[in-house]
Amino acid sequence: MKLKLTLIVFTACIILFGCTQPKIEYFVRPCKFVCDYPFNDTTKWAITCRVWGLLKYYHPNVTAGKLDWDKVLLERLKGISYSSTPEMVNAELKKMLHAAGKYTQKKDRHWNDSLNMNVNLCWLDHSFLDDTLRQELKKIASLSVKYPSYYGIDYGMGDDSIIHLMPQHEKKYDLDVVIPSFEYCLLSLFRYWNVIYYYFPHKYLMDTSWDQVLNESIFPFIRINDKQSYEIAFLKLAATLNDGHAYTVHRSYLPVNLNAIEKVEEKTVIKIDKGGLNKGDIIHSIGKREIDSIRDSLSALISASTPGNKEYRINRYITEMVFFNETDVTILRNGQKLKVHITPFPFEYEKPYLYKRITKDIGYVDLPLLTTEEIAPMFQSLSDARGIIFDLRKHPRQPLYDMNQFFCYLSDQKVISIFLMALGHPEHPGAYLWKIPQIIIPDSLKCTRFKGKILFLIDESTQSALETIAWEARVNFHATLIGRPTSGALGRIIKVPLPGFWASFSGFALSSPDGSELQRKGILPDIEVYPTMESIKAGKDEILEAAIEYLNN
Structure with a gap:
């Protein structure tokens, strides 16, 4: 049986399969803009980036794929680097506009509020651009874009085989070509900045x-001179998005289930007994650097939607520093300062249980491990349990099962409410439309509803599709959420091919039915549980124990 990602289910719904379709309603949120661009060494590059991006996503010849738009930029950058006056930069930008070619101008359209709020063109009126360029760029910005745009996002339009959304036809470059060329480094910056902008x-x-x-x-990108400075520049850039989906992938991830470090009461605490370190040891320094300095440095390089999720990610990097390097x-142990020499050693991971009984009356399911084939056997095995605890923690992977079949066992209702969604308008890059999707459970799907209590365990590691599952379970099935606020990075990601690697970000905006944001807030639990020094020293899973106590009482 073909497995379906939760996110694919969302896409099928979004692209007109099972979604209610009200009149067009735009997603409007005011952004902060910089309008004034007097000429200087910084603004000549910033305006170049903005002009190139506007033409990339709105000029009819570029959106039709008639030009290699990277090449057009690269041909202009050397001349702009030598330009010392506004007139010289304007001359180079006119060459860029001329390269885009002539086009047939349609009637100017009125910008909707969503576009005005997200893609403000105030910079055209308050920059060093001359009147000729300014007026021509305004005309181009007024055009509708034929979908699919050559460089735009392919939203699938009903094709549920598309797992990752991404800009189309972006050229790939070997990292040896990019570094130390300032032209290719600026191309990388301009590509990423404009994808985010639109x-x-x-x-x-x-x-x-x-x-x-x-x-x-x-200037950090102009000054890139090696691979490390290139990676650091992008990590810092992505961190400014404040988005838990803003990955820049240069290397492999840490082992997914190594939960070895926790921040408790502003202390960085060891959670496992390994390598001479004990549960409850407080890290003072690694090598010659104090732990607070390390955490501050990592914070500038890590993108996260919430403070809790950022601390969780910092803990994972510190885990790598401590346990995977000599x-x-x-440390501080029982009030005494000790130095422990760590030598890397292999970890033996416990094989996770997909589902089991914690007690005679309580079932436990590691939900992200569940597959479609295992849904029915799992519910049958636990059908007489007083309650089932579904764990949504510490899993970077997304669930691989049919949501319809899973939900069918939790409710008799056929229509499952999910978030309000704001999606990019395919014909107007920068504008967003509200969608009100639903999951419809087909009548042909027959299940025996589970009648016990339903609990979901969440914390700052619970992200993306796992967050949506928690929210849907509470709203539709009266599930109780126990733990800590989730990551606050929801919706499908958009992957951006960049020279040498790829990056990503949250491509949809998901909101509660009243329109309030969930991004950067996360899903709040019904019962909050936080770690303590005592629970760490005892090796307890305080969230799981709280769930068991809740069911027993």
Whole structure:
């Protein structure tokens, strides 16, 4: 049987399969913009980036794929680097516009509120661009874009085989070509910045305006001289999105189930007995660096939607530093400072249980491991349990099962409510439309509803589709959520091919039925549970124990 990702189910719904289709309603959230661009060494590059991006996503010849738009940019960058006056930069940008070619102008359209809020063109009126360029760019920005745009996002349009959304036809370059060429480094920055500008629905939630981020990123990218500085520049850039889906993938991930470090009461605490370290040991320093300095450095390189999720990710990097490298770790144990020399050693991971009985009356399911074929046997095995605990923690992978079949065992209702969704308007890059999707359980699907209590365990590691499952279970099946607020990075990701690697970000905006944001907030539990030094020293899973106690009482 073909397995379906939860996210594919969403896409099938989004692209007109089972979704209610009200009149067009735009997603409107005011963003912070930078409008003033007087000429200087920074703004000449920022304006170049913006002009190139506007033409890439709106000029009819470019959106039709008639030009290699990367090549057009690369041909202009050397001349712009030598340009010392506004007139010289305008001349280079006119060459770029001329390269795009002539087009047939249609009647100017009125910009909808969503587009005005997300893609403000105030920079055209308050920059060093001359009147000729300004007026021509405004005309181009007023055009509708034929879907699918050559460089735009392919939203699938009903094709549920598409797992990852991504910009189309982006050229790939070997990293040896990119470094140390300032032209290719700027191409990387400009590509990423414009994809975010036109397709990231959460710019309004960022701590720093994306316009300001561009200005601050120009010279760090121009000064890139090796692979490490290239990676660091992108990590810092992605971190400004404040998005838990903003990955920049250069290397392999850590082992997924190694939960070895926790931050408790502002202390970085060991959770396992390994390599001479004990549960409850407090890390003071790694090598010659104090742990607070390490955490601060990592924070600048890690993108996360919530403070809790950022601390969780920092803990994973510290886990790698401590247990996967030979190093000295200075700890505090029972009030005494000790230095422990760590030598890397293989970890033996316990084989996880897909489902089991914790007690005679309580079932446990590691939900992200579940597959479609195992849904019916799981519910049959636990059918007489007083309650089932579904664990949604510590799994970066998304669930691989048919949501209809899973939900069928939890409710008699045929229509399952899910989030409000804001999706990119395919003909107007930068605008977003509200959709009100539903999951419809077909009449042909017959299940015996589970009649016991339903609990879901969540914490700051619970992200993306796992967050949506928790929310849907509470809203539709009266499930109780126990643990800590989730990651706050919801919806499908958009993957961006970049020279040398790929990046990603949250491509949809998901909201509660009242329109309130879930991005950067996460799903809040009904019962909050936080770790303590005592629970860590005792090796307890405090969230699971709270769930068992809840069911027993």
